[in-house]
Amino acid sequence: MLDLRALRRFATLADERHFGRAAARLGMGQPQLSRALQALEREIGVRLLARSSREVALTEAGAALLEDSQRLLAIAEAAPQRARQAARGESGRLALGFSGSCAYAFLPAAIEGFRRSHPGIEFALREMSATRQVEALREASCDLCLLRAARIPDGFAGALVFEEKLVAALPRTHRLAGRSRLDPGALRTADFVAFPARDSTEFHRQLITVCADAGFAPRIVQEVSPMHALIGLVGAGVGAAIVPASVRKLHFAGVVYRPLAGVAERSRVFAVWRPDRLPAPARAFAAHLGVQHG
Missing domain, CATH: 3.40.190.10 (Periplasmic binding protein-like II)
Structure with missing residues (x-):
């Protein structure tokens, strides 16, 4: 498996087209960079650069590797931030079950406001009966449900989020x-x-x-x-x-x-979830509704 450090060195060299400038940019000696490139070429089994006394040019294999290297390096650079966003409930997917009548009340405004503050979260909205919502939570096909009920069903956690005459x-x-x-x-x-x-x-x-x-x-x-x-x-x-x-x-x-x-x-709507399962996007949406979890 290719090492990201080796790909970064190769991409820098391909960008500079000069060993001296690339080595300086990477903070390493030119001989060390040359050896690193040779090791990469041995590992892949093809020449990546055509060298001359005046410049460095990419071979066809080198051009193909550069394209993939840039994509992989971009993913690697973004990965830590994406992980932090997921942990904070700023990205990911929220499977939300809801009673259809919630669409006449608070739900449209709640979703609109949440999407403005959490644009990285994708909604999977599922309108269903109260009985089916409870089943979906048990099956983990829904992360959070908005349930019109007299109380929170036994075995579940939740909080009142809306009531009306x-x-x-x-x-x-x-x-x-x-x-x-x-x-x-x-x-x-x-x-x-x-x-x-x-x-x-x-x-x-x-x-x-x-x-x-x-x-x-x-x-x-x-x-x-x-x-x-x-x-x-x-x-x-x-x-x-x-x-x-x-x-x-x-x-x-x-x-x-x-x-x-x-x-x-009064007609009441509860945000309901499994006590052992409330993914970060669902926690974020519950907090948007005013629910304090944990």
């Missing part, structure tokens, strides 16, 4: 659509569109909780996901829905959003 999404033709604010009890006789209970989504649980606190069980006439499909059905007049406030960014002509009075329930 809940609102009612109503068909524009609904009898309550004209109100500026709703008491949840006013929805007692309403039909509801909800996320499927089988998906173990936080949205389904919160609908049940808000209605139970108001003294009734919701009449769910349709279960559907994802969020834009649910809001689309609200706009079609199928029923009302209880959703995070940031969903108001989904503008459907037939939908109005109304604040809910007296509702303590």
Whole structure:
């Protein structure tokens, strides 16, 4: 295997085309440089330089070696800095799982700001259900997940990064659509569109909780996901829905959003990771979200 020091000496000599100047630049004697070149030529098995009394010229083999030497030396010079950047979370790849509804809330601004401060990190963004996020963390196919949940799942580490109020999404033709604010009890006789209970989504649980606190069980006439499909059905007049406030960014002509009075329930997003695994890019992004790790 070729020695980087030998390649550096050869590249310097090829650049100067003069043994004396190259030796001075390298801080070594001219005879020592000449012996080093001879050793390199013996190792490779071909002549690299054509010498004359007045100048040094590259052979075809020497020109080919120079091209590769410059590339290898550039990589070797950059390698320590790249390693330090990777350790600091300034470069590398971040596999980020997220609940789709986060895209209506804080996630776009968070990613944009992080990319400005960490341009060397490549994102692999994966929108998925809460159940699939937990599986992806276990499989190590995601480094960090942004999970809408009531709490951090057992066996994982994490921190709260975002929370917001809940609102009612109503068909524009609904009898309550004209109100500026709703008491949840006013929805007692309403039909509801909800996320499927089988998906173990936080949205389904919160609908049940808000209605139970108001003294009734919701009449769910349709279960559907994802969020834009649910809001689309609200706009079609199928029923009302209880959703995070940031969903108001989904503008459907037939939908109005109304604040809910007296509702303590909040929609929360946790940054979640495996306790034994949080790569540097994920640590950096978590810190950008305000999470202190370790």
